[in-house]
Amino acid sequence: MTNPRLLDDLLLSRAAIERAAHLRSDGEWQRSRAQDPASLVVWVRGNETAIAPGGGDSSLILTSVADLDDRSDLSFLGVDAEDRAYFALHSPTPEHPGLPPDAQWSSLRSVGSTLSDLHAGLTVTAVALDNWRSRTRWCSVCGGALTVGNAGWSLRCDADNVDHFPRTDPAVIVLVRDDDDRALLGRHVNWPVGRMSTFAGFVEAGESAEAAVRRELEEETGVVIGPNPDDVLYLGSQPWPFPCSLMLGYHAWTSQTEITVDGEEIAEAHWFSRAELLRACESRDVTLPPAVSISRKLIERWFGEPLPGQW
Ligand SMILES: [Zn+2]
Known part of the structure; x- marks a missing residue:
């Protein structure tokens, strides 16, 4: 039984996605799922994600990874109950050809309460990772260049042998x-x-x-x-x-x-x-x-x- 004192209805704490952290370092699994047409992509740019047009409840635009020309800037978000993998595509241009032309870029603050549990969980994680990536350009120890690792969950400095992780x-x-x-x-x-x-x-x-x-x-x-x-x-x-x-x-x-x-x-x-x-x-x-x-x-x-x- 859940503790009745806990706030169990927090809209950005809904997590219908299995983060599957153990799969981030599994390079073969990541490469395979990043080619799998069943795997879906969340389009994220800072606090905003691409949302389907229309009134009422909001819905993420999710496209197949197979439709992307360039899969080099994906972060792994997790898998759903059907074992489908989800990735975030970082900071695409609004005119990206893989995005439906009627996509609406909307802030998580404004659409977070009307997204489904699955879409809310995906969006919160995608926004967190994108904001971290855009604010972490260089190694904070030596100022050197960083390379993305762990399916988007670490930024590595080889000179210092240090991994930088998303901060909270x-x-x-x-x-x-x-x-x-x-x-x-x-x-x-x-x-x-x-x-x-x-x-x-x-x-x-x-x-x-x-x-x-x-x-x-x-x-x-x-x-x-x-x-x-x-x-x-x-x-x-x-x-x-x-x-x-x-x-x-x-x-x-x-x-x-x-x-x-x-x-x-x-x-x-x-x-x-x-x-x-x-x-x-x-x-x-x-x-x-x-x-x-x-x-x-x-x-x-x-x-x-x-x-x-x-x-
Ligand atoms: Zn460094």
């Missing part, structure tokens, strides 16, 4: 609750009035995730989370590959409700009862993050059901 930066995101079970939401200085969210920040070098939750909250709002270990509760994680974050979601509790925003990152913060937040969302005085974000799931987990409106 942990970030914490927290919804804080007080003794009246109100929730603390805030507005970033760059956001329009009314746009509100939970609080987030990167885990620093040498820091635990729980310490980062406490530090970020106090820095940004002056609110000090309670001293007990149970005052910080981990709920679940979601990849956020823009370019390489992993969001660790928490609820936290405090008895100290006085707010002093830093003014640098957070412009304002307020405590909301459930009735107050529902009213504010219905009147559009407050808009919350979209369904694809872990922030909205943390808010709705506290609220108890879906809330209206989004950015």
Whole structure:
């Protein structure tokens, strides 16, 4: 049985693809599947993938690897339940002849909530790998050239005998609750009035995730989370590959409700009862993050059901 406290409906954590990491280093298997007409290609360019035109739910454009003239820049994404292999084709030009002319390039942020489980899993991994590749041009040790290895999952420097792997930066995101079970939401200085969210920040070098939750909250709002270990509760994680974050979601509790925003990152913060937040969302005085974000799931987990409106 799954832990009922975990956020099991995170839209970018759906994984209907078997990553089959042990097959990345199997050169013969990789060469064979990269020629197999049954193997499919995800077209990825930074945060965007090629999406089939049409309304309603979104669907990736998946083409056969056999139709590609050049298979030198593929990353292996995994296999589905029918043992079909999937690859990402990195940063093709929009005019690539292998792509249907009516393909739409769409950001994972905008289509992530309407993709199927399989397509969401493929897209998150393809975007993460493409963003890593485009930001890792040279060896970070010696500045030398890198060669792609492990079916797209490593970049090797032969001079240093070092493999560089896709990096994932942990970030914490927290919804804080007080003794009246109100929730603390805030507005970033760059956001329009009314746009509100939970609080987030990167885990620093040498820091635990729980310490980062406490530090970020106090820095940004002056609110000090309670001293007990149970005052910080981990709920679940979601990849956020823009370019390489992993969001660790928490609820936290405090008895100290006085707010002093830093003014640098957070412009304002307020405590909301459930009735107050529902009213504010219905009147559009407050808009919350979209369904694809872990922030909205943390808010709705506290609220108890879906809330209206989004950015
Ligand atoms: Zn090097």
